[in-house]
Every structure is written in C-alpha cells, then in structure tokens.
Amino acid sequence: MSHLFRGVRLINGVADAPLAEVDVFVEGERICSVLPHGTGGPVPEGVKVIDGSGKTLLPGLIDCHVHYTFDPAVADFSANMARSDLDVAASATTQARRALGAGVTSARSAGAQRNIDIWLRDAINVGQTPGPRLQAAGLAIGITGGHGHMFGIEADGEVEFVRAVRRQVRDGADVIKIIASEAAMLTTTGLRPGAAVFGRAEMCEAEVHAVVEHAHRLERRVLAHAQGSAAVINAARGGADSVEHAFLADEAAIECLAEHSATLVPTLVVTDVNRSMPGLSPVQRERQGLIERLHRASCERAIALGVTMATGTDTGEPGVTADLLWREIVLLHDHGASAMDAVKAATSNAAALLGMVDSVGTIEPGKLADLVLVSGDPMLDLATLAHPELVMQGGRVYRPERVSDE
Ligand SMILES: [Zn+2]
CATH class of the missing domain: 2.30.40.10 (Urease, subunit C, domain 1)
Known part of the structure; x- marks a missing residue:
C-alpha cells in the first residue's frame, strides 16, 4: 500500500x-x-x-529508555520481579502496543528481568505483536549487591564485567546496560526508611572502560545508569555512549559529559511523575523536593552546555506508562531546549544514539x-x-x- x-x-x-x-x-x-x-x-x-x-x-518518536517488562501499576519492586514470565510477557506486549499507539516507533529497552525484552523484540520483529522497533539490553550488569542486582548480572572487576558483556551478546542483547551508580529515585531506595538517595558510584572507571571496549568490539553500544557526579564522571570517562538520569550530577560532571561527547538521557518524566505521587510522608516529600531541584539544575546545565540530549521515559517505573514520551519532549523544552531541539532529541538525536540514522x-x-x-x-x-x-x-x-x- x-x-x-x-x-x-x-x-x-x-x-x-x-x-x-x-x-x-x-x-x-x-x-x-x-x-x-x-x-x-x-x-x-x-x-x-x-x-x-x-x-x-x-x-516516528524514539524512546531511548524503557522497561516494558516492568508493570508501572505495581509500585512494589519485589512484587514486580516476582511476576511469572507469562504475566510479564502479557503486560509487556500491552505496553509495547500502547507505546506504538502514542507514536513511539522505535525504543531501547534499558534492562529487563530474565532477558524477557529480548523475547519481546523478537515477537515484534516477526509481527506477532505490534510495538516499537526494539533494541533490547536484557539483563543489566552491575556490581555485587548494587542497584538492580535482583534482576541483573552481578560482576566485580574488569574480567567479570567483560564476561557479563559477552554473555549478554551471546544471549541476544542489542545493547549493554550497566549500573554505574546506586539509585536516586524516590520510588526505589528513596522510599525505604533511612535509604540513601545520593546515587553514589558503584562501578569504577576501569570497569566501565572494560565494558565499553569489549561491547564496542562486539558492535554493541553501552548505556550507563549514573545518578551522582562521581558515577557520571566514571561513565563519561569510561566511554559510555549514553548516560541515563544524572539526577544529582553537579557542574563538573555535566562538563565531563560534554567533554567526552556522551549523550544524556535525563528521563525527566520519572521526576515529574513522582512529584504528584499520592501519599508521600513529609520526609519523602522533602527528599523528592531535593531530587527535583538537583535534577532540574543538572538537565538545564547540560542543555546550556550543548550536551547532546535524547529522550527516554523510564517506562515501567511506578506510574510511568508507555505513552508519556510526548511529556519528556515538553519537559526538555521546559528545561531550556528549543521546541525543535526537544523534538530532535526524540527523533534524529535518538536515532543517532541507537545507531539507526540510516x-x-x-x-x-x-x-x-x-x-x-x-x-x-x-x-x-x-x-x-x-x-x-x-x-x-x-x-x-x-x-x-x-x-x-x-
Ligand atoms: Zn531505567
């Protein structure tokens, strides 16, 4: 036709x-x-x-950070991880359809339990279920006991990280997701009493570098979850293709991103959704307020410094549904990008990050x-x-x- x-x-x-x-x-x-x-x-x-x-x-819009295998309606993380493969597959196909209906024609899956996003990618590719053209990371790779270790691969030292990269490529991953820092999201560690929200570095620069070197040899790009300044610097210096979130990154960290030409995927929608999350205690509200202020400063600085921006929603985080990419574009504009640059972050910039410009x-x-x-x-x-x-x-x-x- x-x-x-x-x-x-x-x-x-x-x-x-x-x-x-x-x-x-x-x-x-x-x-x-x-x-x-x-x-x-x-x-x-x-x-x-x-x-x-x-x-x-x-x-068509491109969402560079999704977790279609997480159910955004399930607030409790362990409950989300305990779901059966069938349950996950069923809801993931629903999310993928919803994304496509919202204009998201390509997406990058930034980590999934039990490599189920790799199955989803294949199901979409053969026309079994509608959804964005999907690049799947499968299991995220991080340090023992680090953020997301319950559903990823634990590795320590360069040799183990390289082995984990090769294992993911063997099992069908299109991209490599690393966890370079602890979380800094209210909905994960932030909700636990006494939990830190500082996004402290977990991987060292040498580990990031080893991952990037070996992933690139295998023609896979690397996205790094990094929240605090030290982690953002480790990720940028280590050569990660994109840094995700950077909620708490200071001026020096953002300058380092610019210097190393890493793309920033700020996932502003997460902070935006958390702002109106019902039932927050005064302590949680205060913590959320701090994250909001720091995240805004980090993103505004990146845009002002000319860091390449690409859109990602972190779909699958509690309350973050697959149809919110438009909102990320609006928020980028709100943080200082021109309307056209915000659209490019969701189209040509995102395609470049995913290696799909052709x-x-x-x-x-x-x-x-x-x-x-x-x-x-x-x-x-x-x-x-x-x-x-x-x-x-x-x-x-x-x-x-x-x-x-x-
Ligand atoms: Zn994520």
Whole structure:
C-alpha cells in the first residue's frame, strides 16, 4: 500500500524550522519522495491520500529508555520481579502496543528481568505483536549487591564485567546496560526508611572502560545508569555512549559529559511523575523536593552546555506508562531546549544514539516510513504530540486502525 501525505507541515528531524505545504510520498515501507506541495505530478492510482492541511508530520518518536517488562501499576519492586514470565510477557506486549499507539516507533529497552525484552523484540520483529522497533539490553550488569542486582548480572572487576558483556551478546542483547551508580529515585531506595538517595558510584572507571571496549568490539553500544557526579564522571570517562538520569550530577560532571561527547538521557518524566505521587510522608516529600531541584539544575546545565540530549521515559517505573514520551519532549523544552531541539532529541538525536540514522529518525527519501501525524503545530504547543492522529511504522498505519482498542 502506498500513501501520500498531501500539503502537510513537515518537521523532518533535520531542519531548524518546519517546512510548510509539503507532499510526502510513501511507497511500501519507505519514504519515496518529499516535495513542495503539488509539484510531484498526478497521484498514481491506488495511492491512499491523507489530507495534511492544518496538520504536522514528524518522524516516528524514539524512546531511548524503557522497561516494558516492568508493570508501572505495581509500585512494589519485589512484587514486580516476582511476576511469572507469562504475566510479564502479557503486560509487556500491552505496553509495547500502547507505546506504538502514542507514536513511539522505535525504543531501547534499558534492562529487563530474565532477558524477557529480548523475547519481546523478537515477537515484534516477526509481527506477532505490534510495538516499537526494539533494541533490547536484557539483563543489566552491575556490581555485587548494587542497584538492580535482583534482576541483573552481578560482576566485580574488569574480567567479570567483560564476561557479563559477552554473555549478554551471546544471549541476544542489542545493547549493554550497566549500573554505574546506586539509585536516586524516590520510588526505589528513596522510599525505604533511612535509604540513601545520593546515587553514589558503584562501578569504577576501569570497569566501565572494560565494558565499553569489549561491547564496542562486539558492535554493541553501552548505556550507563549514573545518578551522582562521581558515577557520571566514571561513565563519561569510561566511554559510555549514553548516560541515563544524572539526577544529582553537579557542574563538573555535566562538563565531563560534554567533554567526552556522551549523550544524556535525563528521563525527566520519572521526576515529574513522582512529584504528584499520592501519599508521600513529609520526609519523602522533602527528599523528592531535593531530587527535583538537583535534577532540574543538572538537565538545564547540560542543555546550556550543548550536551547532546535524547529522550527516554523510564517506562515501567511506578506510574510511568508507555505513552508519556510526548511529556519528556515538553519537559526538555521546559528545561531550556528549543521546541525543535526537544523534538530532535526524540527523533534524529535518538536515532543517532541507537545507531539507526540510516533507517529512522528523519523524514527523507529512502528512510523507513516511521511517521507521526498530529493536528496543529507542535512548535506552538508541544502537547499536541500527546494525541497523534496517525502513526505509521514501516509504511503500515497502526493508529487509528490497528491499536485503536487501547
Ligand atoms: Zn531505567
């Protein structure tokens, strides 16, 4: 089936301003031409024409940090981990469908219990279940007793970390997730009485470096969970491709990120969701307030310093559902990114981080037809991205038709 988006406002993921009145022709799974409206000659027979007047077409959105195998409705972490494989698989497919319906056409899974995201990726790839094109990390790798050790691989010292990387590649991982620091989220350690929220470094720089060197040899990129300054510096100096969260990173740590050209995936949605979490005690509220202030300072500084930003929601954290990527884009803008830079963080920047620039992230002839159509102009109101009128993945329309039952 071929499609023509006629007379649409175009945000192509490259230009700094939208292009008015464009015709985008999709043939099969790919974008065939992008031309000024009315210059492409007569519309061939059998082409489905989609009227784009008053609407904006964007590249499909990319969520660089998801855990579809965690149930965001289950607040207790151990209960989440104790769920059966069948239960996890069933809810993960629901999350993946929900993400696709929200315009997320590609995603990077940042860790899953029992490698179930690798199964999910394969199920999506063979068309068993709709969902974003998924890069799966499978088991996260961290130190013995470190953050997330209950569902990841425990490793200590460079040799064990390298072995863990090779094991994950053997078992089908597309990317390597490392845990470079303890948590700093209210919903994990922060809720336990007396628990720290400082995001202290867990892996040392040499361990990060060993992981990155061997992952890159095996053509896998590395994403590092890092919250506090020392951990962010270890991750950046160790060569991690992206640093996730950096909630508590100070100025020197953000400068180190910029210096080493690491991409930052700040997952602002998590802090935003936690802000309105019901039933917080005064102590928890105070702790959350501290995280909010530090996280804002960290992200604003990164944007001001020109650190490359990419969007990630941390879907699967309590309350963080798979359809909130639009919110991350709004929050990036709120932290100082221009509206267009915020959209690029979810499209071309994210595609570059995932090593997918040849196929997705921009609207150009030859790219896969992963597209989102919204009413109005996102440059005037980014919240229009919350309700896409149409989502196309590889030339197939998934919203409203195929996932409208969500
Ligand atoms: Zn995460």
